[in-house]
Amino acid sequence: xxxxxxxFGGTSMADxxxxxxxxxxxxxxxxxxxxxxSAPGKRYSGDIKVTDLLYDSYNALVSGGDFKKAFAAVxxxxxxxxxxxxxxxxxxxxxxxxxxxxxKERSEDFTASRGEYLCARIVAGVLNxxxxxxxxxxxxxxxGALNGEKSYKAVAEAVxxxxxxxxxxxxxxxxDGKVKTFSRGGSDISGAIVARAVHxxxxxxxxxxxxxxxxxxxxxxxxxxxxSISYKExxxxxxxxxxxxxxxxxxxxxxxxxxxxxKNTFRPGDEGTLILPTSRYTPCGNIxxxxxxxxxxxxxxxxxxxxxxxxxxxxDVLNVLKKEGVPVEHIPSGIDTMSLVVESECLQxxxxxxxxxxxxxxxxxxxxxxxxxxALIATVGHGMSSSVGTxxxxxxxxxxxxxxxxxxxxxxxxxxxxxxxxxxxxxxCIKAIYREFFV
Ligand code: ASP
Numbered sequence: 094x095x096x097x098x099x100x101f102g103g104t105s106m107a108d109x110x111x112x113x114x115x116x117x118x119x120x121x122x123x124x125x126x127x128x129x130x131s132a133p134g135k136r137y138s139g140d141i142k143v144t145d146l147l148y149d150s151y152n153a154l155v156s157g158g159d160f161k162k163a164f165a166a167v168x169x170x171x172x173x174x175x176x177x178x179x180x181x182x183x184x185x186x187x188x189x190x191x192x193x194x195x196x197k198e199r200s201e202d203f204t205a206s207r208g209e210y211l212c213a214r215i216v217a218g219v220l221n222x223x224x225x226x227x228x229x230x231x232x233x234x235x236x237g238a239l240n241g242e243k244s245y246k247a248v249a250e251a252v253x254x255x256x257x258x259x260x261x262x263x264x265x266x267x268x269d270g271k272v273k274t275f276s277r278g279g280s281d282i283s284g285a286i287v288a289r290a291v292h293x294x295x296x297x298x299x300x301x302x303x304x305x306x307x308x309x310x311x312x313x314x315x316x317x318x319x320x321s322i323s324y325k326e327x328x329x330x331x332x333x334x335x336x337x338x339x340x341x342x343x344x345x346x347x348x349x350x351x352x353x354x355x356k357n358t359f360r361p362g363d364e365g366t367l368i369l370p371t372s373r374y375t376p377c378g379n380i381x382x383x384x385x386x387x388x389x390x391x392x393x394x395x396x397x398x399x400x401x402x403x404x405x406x407x408x409d410v411l412n413v414l415k416k417e418g419v420p421v422e423h424i425p426s427g428i429d430t431m432s433l434v435v436e437s438e439c440l441q442x443x444x445x446x447x448x449x450x451x452x453x454x455x456x457x458x459x460x461x462x463x464x465x466x467x468a469l470i471a472t473v474g475h476g477m478s479s480s481v482g483t484x485x486x487x488x489x490x491x492x493x494x495x496x497x498x499x500x501x502x503x504x505x506x507x508x509x510x511x512x513x514x515x516x517x518x519x520x521x522c523i524k525a526i527y528r529e530f531f532v
Contacts, residue, residue: 095294097124100284103134103142104301105358106212109177116219118361127291129262129284130216132208133170143170143208151204164192171211182218203272209261222257231265231286233273248290260287281342289345296346296353303357304366305337308384312520313527321367322382323374329473329509330385380480381530384523386470388516391440392500393433396460400429406456413451417444425502467499468519471511472526478507490529496522
């Protein structure tokens with residue numbers, strides 16, 4: 094039998110009524126056997142997520158504030174959820190135990206993790222399914238990274254003989270034996286770990302949108318929905334700012350070739366977006382799958398005659414950045430020129446001047462120039478490598494919009510062309526590219 098692993102995000106857990114629809118979704122497909130939940134999210138705009146209420150509670154606890162009052166806001170969310178669900182579940186005792194343990198542990202991660210813990214206990218009750226505490230099956234190593242092999246084994250063992258089980262997302266156990274969380278939004282990663290551990294045929298990620306859009310809807314009105322996308326394309330796009338899914342969550346499932354389906358709890362009939370391993374992916378007919386970008390990069394342009402024949406030139410330049418702890422996004426280069434594209438926030442204060450001085454000393458370039466306020470825009474699609482004239486269309490569209498391109502980088506994966514334009518031209522450029530390839 095095929096196994097589907099379903100992760101439900103915060104808005105799908107926001108109140109008792111939404112949790113009822115989640116139950117219907119799960120009951121509607123016998124393959125939906127393993128469920129991962131986030132903490133209850135916002136019920137309306139302006140509401141506060143339970144995880145944020147928990148961070149506030151922790152801060153009150155350690156800074157001598159009114160912890161009881163802060164935690165009362167958390168309690169009331171769960172009490173009303175259980176009431177709305179009409180569930181026979183002693184939430185008051187569970188909340189009391191939780192409060193005592195938070196005070197005893199005095200740990201930020203432990204406190205934050207209780208949002209998912211409490212939610213999973215309730216959902217397990219609603220579904221009449223086994224509750225599996227992430228603390229006992231998801232493990233981190235001494236460096237704080239996921240211990241994948243140990244976790245996959247423990248999850249597989251825990252679900253043995255369980256027709257259905259519910260896991261809290263977002264946390265596991267650190268090498269020191271204490272509860273440790275992933276970064277924010279990390280329940281996506283928990284879901285991916287469970288999917289990999291149980292050899293799922295599909296990892297369904299239930300959110301409040303019907304999948305990914307081909308570009309930012311704040312820039313283009315009602316952009317087209319992406320029906321299917323490869324892992325590789327998604328990586329290029331999510332890195333540039335399209336973030337529905339936690340960017341680390343794709344790695345466990347990608348390695349195991351498990352597809353991800355982004356679905357909408359509030360419109361379960363919508364197809365959503367299917368994220369597929371490249372080997373199983375056939376482009377949907379469009380040359381370009383999506384366009385995404387990010388503002389505020391700095392370009393350090395370096396020129397030196399015969400740079401190409403100077404052994405170790407690029408290494409010496411990169412060593413300067415390594416020493417200063419500055420990550421480099423892209424390195425477009427020519428025969429006597431190279432550029433370093435860096436997120437501006439990594440070069441704040443005196444750092445930029447220091448980097449420039451050290452580059453001058455280290456490689457004695459003819460010219461070093463700094464160009465600031467650059468936006469990068471990635472146009473991504475598997476179809477691009479096989480169709481002649483894509484870049485000419487891209488650049489003609491940008492030129493027709495009267496935008497000056499300051500940098501070009503065609504990723505060696507050939508599914509991605511990145512252009513650098515002035516921050517001021519960012520929105521205009523995305524619109525021009527979208528119009529060219531989608532309208
Ligand atoms: N509840 C956590 C957060 O708000 C984790 C998650 O939702 O995935 O970041």
